Each structure stands twice: as structure tokens, then as C-alpha cells.
Amino acid sequence: MPAPPSPFDGVLWRRIAAWVVDAALLLVLSWLIWGGAALAAVPTLGLLGGLLLLPWALLLPILYGTLSIGSTLSATPGQALLGLTVRSEADGAPPSLGQALTATVLHALSWAAGGLPLLAPLFSTRRRTLHDLFSGTLVLRVDALARSIPARPDHHDGSLA
Structure with missing residues (x-):
């Protein structure tokens, strides 16, 4: 019987495809935010027009990445769709919000x-x-993570594979 795949097998192409999915979602979110800001400016006679001046192109991807990786999902929607998850290198736990922010800012x-x-x-x-290295995170396959979970909850060696 062949050995199970490594938690990192196929991660590279999955990361690229996940980025494409996330970029498409961010594009739609950007359109919605700009459209909403423009609509808010009209009835307020331009008082909320300043929302159009915010650097959404910078803020939105950082919020999107940080909040999704730092959530219980531990992945961006694109990563989750492609069977990837982000984990802390130190202990294999979901990344902290600080790690998610660091990874997202360094990615940008x-x-x-x-x-x-x-x-x-x-x-x-x-x-x-490099943003994985500096944030102390790993991106790996969800199915490999499921294989590394011990059968007994009282026995955990902390390994990822």
C-alpha cells in the first residue's frame, strides 16, 4: 500500500488556484464597497463621499486575509475551497490573529x-x-491534517504529519 501523501504535496498549485479565487472574490467585494460608498455619498450630499477616497485597494485585501486566516476557518475562502489550511509552525494550532495579520501584510x-x-x-x-516563514505559519492540506489528529484526545504528540 502506498504511503499517504505529504501534507505539502500539491500545495503549490493549490495555493496558486486559491489566490485566483480570492482575487476574484476581492474584485467583487471592491465593486460592492465602491458602489456602496458612491450610493452613500448621494443622499448625504457628498458628506460620505470621503469613503471613496479611502485606499480600499490596500485595506480590503489585508482585512480579507487577516480576518479569514485568523478565523475558525484558518484559511482564506480560496484556500478552504482548495482544501488548504493555515497552521502555526510552533504547535500546529490555528494561527493567531497577529500571525494572520503578519502573513497578510507581508504577502501584500x-x-x-x-x-x-x-x-x-x-x-x-x-x-x-517568505511571508509564511516570517509569520511562523505553514500552509498544508486539510486532508493531511485530518490524518495527523490522534485517535485519542488524551494523546497528542504535536506533529503535523
Whole structure:
């Protein structure tokens, strides 16, 4: 019988596909926010027009990533759809809100740096990006995580695989 797949098998292509899903969701959310801000400005005679000036292109992805990774889902909607989860490297637990914020901000900065830091998973056996390394997180397959959960709740060795 073949060995079960590693928690990191197929993670790279899944991360790329998850990013596409999340980018599409963010695009729709951006349209909704801008449209809502424009609609709010009309009846208030422009008093709420300042909402249109907020840097939604920067704030929305950071809120989206931080709140979804820091939630009980422990993944962005795209990651969850593609069977991925984010875990703390230290203990395999869901990441803290601080780790989620750090990972999300560093991910945004990676794009601002021309995307070059996003090539790190090509050279990592665990397919980690630099924002994973600096935030102390791992992205792995949910099905592999389910295999690593001990059968008895009183016996836990803390391993991820």
C-alpha cells in the first residue's frame, strides 16, 4: 500500500488556484464597497463621499486575509475551497490573529516588491513563502491534517504529519 501523501504535496498549485479565487472574490467585494460608498455619498450630499477616497485597494485585501486566516476557518475562502489550511509552525494550532495579520501584510509587500518573494516556494520542500516563514505559519492540506489528529484526545504528540 502506498504511503499517504505529504501534507505539502500539491500545495503549490493549490495555493496558486486559491489566490485566483480570492482575487476574484476581492474584485467583487471592491465593486460592492465602491458602489456602496458612491450610493452613500448621494443622499448625504457628498458628506460620505470621503469613503471613496479611502485606499480600499490596500485595506480590503489585508482585512480579507487577516480576518479569514485568523478565523475558525484558518484559511482564506480560496484556500478552504482548495482544501488548504493555515497552521502555526510552533504547535500546529490555528494561527493567531497577529500571525494572520503578519502573513497578510507581508504577502501584500511581496506583491509590492514585484512578486519576487513569492517564488520562494519553488525552493522549499514545504512550499513555504517568505511571508509564511516570517509569520511562523505553514500552509498544508486539510486532508493531511485530518490524518495527523490522534485517535485519542488524551494523546497528542504535536506533529503535523
